[in-house]
Amino acid sequence: MLLAQRNRSLTRRVSEQYLFFGLSGLFSFVAASIYLSWHGLFLSFIPATIGIPLGLLLFGSFTLRRTSRWNESIERQLTKYANSANRSVTELKPLPASDPLAVGWNQLLARVYEHSAWNGVERRLSEAVHAQQSKRWESVFQHLNDGIAICDPDGRVLQLNRSFATLLKRGDSSQLLGRNLMDLLAELAADESYLRLRELCDSNATQIVEIQRSKDPAEGTWRLSRIILSSESGTPSESIWTIRDVTQQKLAEKAREQFVFTATHELRTPLANIRAYSETLALATDIPVEQQQSFYNTINNEATRLARFVDELLNLSQMEAGAITIQKHEIELERMLGEIFESQRPLAIEKNHTFNFSIAPKLPKVIADKDKLAAAITNLVSNAIKYTPDGGKVTVSIEANNSSVLFAVEDSGIGVSPEDIPKLGEKFFRSGDDRVQSIVGSGLGLAFSQEVARLHGGSISIRSQLHQGSCFTLELPLR
Amino acid sequence: MKLESRKVLVAEDNIVLGDVIQFNLQRAGFDVTLARNGNDAIRLLESEPFSMLVTDYEMPGLDGEQICDRVRNEMHLDSLRIVVCSARGHELDREALKAKFSLEAILFKPFSIRDLMSLLESLVLLECDSTPNTVTCSH
Numbered sequence: 107m108l109l110a111q112r113n114r115s116l117t118r119r120v121s122e123q124y125l126f127f128g129l130s131g132l133f134s135f136v137a138a139s140i141y142l143s144w145h146g147l148f149l150s151f152i153p154a155t156i157g158i159p160l161g162l163l164l165f166g167s168f169t170l171r172r173t174s175r176w177n178e179s180i181e182r183q184l185t186k187y188a189n190s191a192n193r194s195v196t197e198l199k200p201l202p203a204s205d206p207l208a209v210g211w212n213q214l215l216a217r218v219y220e221h222s223a224w225n226g227v228e229r230r231l232s233e234a235v236h237a238q239q240s241k242r243w244e245s246v247f248q249h250l251n252d253g254i255a256i257c258d259p260d261g262r263v264l265q266l267n268r269s270f271a272t273l274l275k276r277g278d279s280s281q282l283l284g285r286n287l288m289d290l291l292a293e294l295a296a297d298e299s300y301l302r303l304r305e306l307c308d309s310n311a312t313q314i315v316e317i318q319r320s321k322d323p324a325e326g327t328w329r330l331s332r333i334i335l336s337s338e339s340g341t342p343s344e345s346i347w348t349i350r351d352v353t354q355q356k357l358a359e360k361a362r363e364q365f366v367f368t369a370t371h372e373l374r375t376p377l378a379n380i381r382a383y384s385e386t387l388a389l390a391t392d393i394p395v396e397q398q399q400s401f402y403n404t405i406n407n408e409a410t411r412l413a414r415f416v417d418e419l420l421n422l423s424q425m426e427a428g429a430i431t432i433q434k435h436e437i438e439l440e441r442m443l444g445e446i447f448e449s450q451r452p453l454a455i456e457k458n459h460t461f462n463f464s465i466a467p468k469l470p471k472v473i474a475d476k477d478k479l480a481a482a483i484t485n486l487v488s489n490a491i492k493y494t495p496d497g498g499k500v501t502v503s504i505e506a507n508n509s510s511v512l513f514a515v516e517d518s519g520i521g522v523s524p525e526d527i528p529k530l531g532e533k534f535f536r537s538g539d540d541r542v543q544s545i546v547g548s549g550l551g552l553a554f555s556q557e558v559a560r561l562h563g564g565s566i567s568i569r570s571q572l573h574q575g576s577c578f579t580l581e582l583p584l585r
Numbered sequence: 586m587k588l589e590s591r592k593v594l595v596a597e598d599n600i601v602l603g604d605v606i607q608f609n610l611q612r613a614g615f616d617v618t619l620a621r622n623g624n625d626a627i628r629l630l631e632s633e634p635f636s637m638l639v640t641d642y643e644m645p646g647l648d649g650e651q652i653c654d655r656v657r658n659e660m661h662l663d664s665l666r667i668v669v670c671s672a673r674g675h676e677l678d679r680e681a682l683k684a685k686f687s688l689e690a691i692l693f694k695p696f697s698i699r700d701l702m703s704l705l706e707s708l709v710l711l712e713c714d715s716t717p718n719t720v721t722c723s724h
Contacts, residue, residue, distance in 0.1 A: 367673065371643065374672040375599055378694035382605045385698045390612060404601050 120170055128163040176201050176208050195222045253349040257287050261307070264344065273328070273349055287347060294328060296320050303330070310334055316352070323356040361535060365550075372415050376408040383408075421481075422550050425557050432475035432561050439469045439511065442480050443504060450487045457496045464503040470584060472511055474562055479582070482555035486515040486566075486578045489551060493542065494519030494575070510564070510584055516577040522570040530568060531556045555580065590712045592616045592633075593705065596626035596640040596652065597670070606639065609698050615705065623647025627655055635665060637708060639701070642671035653686035663687075666708045668701070670694060 135158075183198050190197060195218050201208035247254065253270030255263055263282050271279035274290050282290065288307055295303055299317035306313050312333050319326035329350045337343040383401045424430045447463045454461035490500045498518040505512045520541045522530060529535045530552050552566070559566050563583045570576035593615045597603035603619050610617045618635070620626035623646045630638070638656070642649035649669050656662045667686060671677055672694040679691050690704055 367676070370674055371672040374674075374694045375602075378672065378696065379599065379601050379605070381695040382602055382609075382698050386605055386609055389609070389699065401605075404605075408601070 120174060124166060124170060125163075128166070132160075132163070176203055176205065176211070180207070180211055195219060251350075253347075255287055255347045255349075257345050257347060259343060259345075261286050261288055261345075263287050263290075270347075270349060273351065291317070291330070294319060294326070306330070306332060323360065324353065326351075327353050327356045361532075369415075369419065373412065376412040376415070379408040380405050380412070418550060418554070421554050425554060430478070430557060430561060432478055432558070434473045434475055436471050436473055437476045437479070439472055439504060440465055442476060443483070443502070443513075446480055446484050446487060447502065449484065450491060453488065453491045454500060457491060457494070457498070459491060459494060459497065460499040461491075462499075462501040464501070466503075466505045469504065469506050469511065472582065472584065474582065475558075478558045479562065482558035483513055483515075483580060485551035485555045486513070486580065490515045490517035490519060490576070490578070493517070495541075498575075506584075508584075511582045513580040513582070514577055515579075516575065518575040521572040521574050521576055522568065523572045527568050527570060531566070552578075590636045590709050592618075592635045593637045593639060594618050594620060594626060594629055594635045596620040596623065596638065596644065596649070598622055598641060598644045606698065606701070609702060610705070613702050613706070623649075623652050626652055627660075630656065630660065630662065630665075636712060637666045637668070637705060639668045639670065639705075642669055642673060642677070650682070650686075653688070657686050666712070668692065668704060670696060670701075 135156075179201060187193060187195075187197055195215075198215055198218070200212040200215050203209075247265075248268050250267060251269055253267060253273045255266040255270050258264055263285050266279045266282050268279055271277065271282060274282070274293065276282055276290075288303065291303060292300055295317040296319060299315075299319075302315045303317055306315050312331070314329060314331040317328050317330055329352045330347065331349075332345055332347050334345045335343050383405045387398060387401050421430070443463070443465060447461075451461060487500070487502055494500060494517045500518075501514075501516045503514045503516070505514070520539065522537065523539075526537045526539075532553065535553075556566050559580050559582070564581045567579045567581065568576065569579075591614060593610060595603060595606050595610070595617055597606065597619070598621055600621070603621065607617045607619050618629055618633075620629055623640075623644045626638070626640065627647060629635075638652075640649045640652050647655070649671070653667060653669070656665055656667065666689050668689050669682070669691045670693075671691060674693065677691070682688065683691060689708060692701060692704075
């Protein structure tokens with residue numbers, strides 16, 4: 107009953123009430139007319155008692171309908187809006203009228219339209235931004251240097267980025283989806299590494315393992331870590347695997363270890379000689395004076411060698427700290443090079459090398475740090491002598507042009523493989539070639555020479571052919 | 586007669602050190618032969634009998650460990666007493682290496698010549714004690 111009344115329009119409700127009062131009026135009129143007709147006045151009042159109330163009723167109903175039509179329209183629209191499924195504000199229409207109700211309604215609608223339009227823009231913008239953000243995350247995921255894979259609890263790949271696919275030597279990461287990650291990783295790992303990998307897989311803890319392709323870490327070493335995500339119930343759900351190629355890091359560590367070995371060897375060897383000779387002199391007091399003299403000389407030479415190596419270590423620590431400074435003065439190239447040649451000649455003679463020296467006439471004056479430059483060139487020359495098998499040829503030449511002086515050291519030595527050439531200047535780098543390994547060296551000489559050249563605004567260029575020989579050229583700009 | 590009990594092969598690529606070891610051992614009455622690298626040492630061990638080998642650990646060609654391996658596992662010179670000298674520090678697993686090749690001692694450079702000599706003397710004495718038939722032992 108109540109619901110039925112609520113569903114009726116405003117006009118109907120008002121007009122029903124109006125009709126009730128109208129009918130009451132009509133009843134009063136009829137009662138009045140009966141009373142009048144009782145007194146003999148009935149006939150003359152018939153038209154008035156029926157016509158006038160009816161007329162009034164119709165007129166009132168019409169006026170009421172007219173006045174309440176906007177209310178009705180609003181009510182209808184709102185009812186329709188409330189009952190409609192999508193509740194779109196576009197279903198609400200402004201009213202073509204100028205009375206306060208319609209104007210108020212129209213203004214309200216205008217505000218609602220405006221608000222709704224902004225909402226739409228905001229929604230579209232937010233969708234666009236969201237799409238862009240997820241695209242950005244996808245891009246970040248794909249372009250990270252570390253390989254990342256997300257696996258389901260059974261270890262099958264759900265998502266995998268490019269770096270991971272590249273590491274597994276698969277071009278297309280989409281082909282790897284659904285594959286078991288352990289099977290894929292097994293291809294990277296040597297037997298021992300694979301066992302470690304299995305252990306990682308069997309445990310539920312977050313862990314990091316290093317896997318190697320073979321016993322030699324230089325052939326490929328990867329650091330693999332896994333994080334297991336737990337679902338809300340606490341059971342393991344997806345796991346995130348990250349993998350990083352640490353081969354270079356391993357090589358650097360190995361080089362550093364190698365350097366420590368070399369350095370201790372280089373320090374202990376002259377020390378061993380000094381100790382042995384001094385002890386001998388103390389023990390054997392009866393030996394001839396000449397022999398004693400020769401032993402003292404040996405001790406002296408070994409002490410010099412030790413001091414030189416300590417200098418090299420000092421240069422290295424300065425280089426590491428970026429603290430090598432140069433003191434530039436005008437230097438006489440011929441004299442400096444003559445000294446270098448003389449200092450290196452005994453080594454060249456010992457190895458039966460043909461040791462040549464060619465200086466172009468009229469070399470320009472050069473402003474440089476004499477000690478550092480001499481040490482840099484000496485390194486190049488002694489390397490050439492060291493890394494050329496006995497009976498080879500080492501030629502040192504100096505030329506000048508308008509802009510620079512070129513110191514070239516050419517040898518018929520073991521040469522450098524093309525892949526090793528870019529690494530030659532790296533500190534501690536020593537080629538894996540057996541012939542190089544059998545020669546004592548710190549892997550610092552060339553790094554130091556390059557640093558000196560750089561501090562003078564110059565550079566060292568390397569031309570080499572494996573088994574044929576090498577040519578190292580230090581270019582020193584004149585200005 | 587077991588005159589070879591004082592026959593020593595010294596394998597040392599460091600020329601100055603090799604010379605001074607030879608000088609001292611000869612003065613102490615040892616019969617010293619000097620090898621400048623691992624390959625020479627093997628060649629000498631193949632051609633003549635030695636009772637003792639003093640070898641450097643790091644050498645071009647064959648290193649000390651490879652020499653020991655050849656001596657024990659290929660040439661089967663089980664009675665040869667071996668002393669290794671090394672410029673490596675304690676990164677060398679001394680006990681493992683000693684056990685692997687039945688070494689008498691590993692000396693770290695810079696070692697004392699006097700210690701080396703008394704070590705070799707004690708090895709000569711051991712050699713004499715372990716061979717009761719020996720008529721004389723030349724000291």
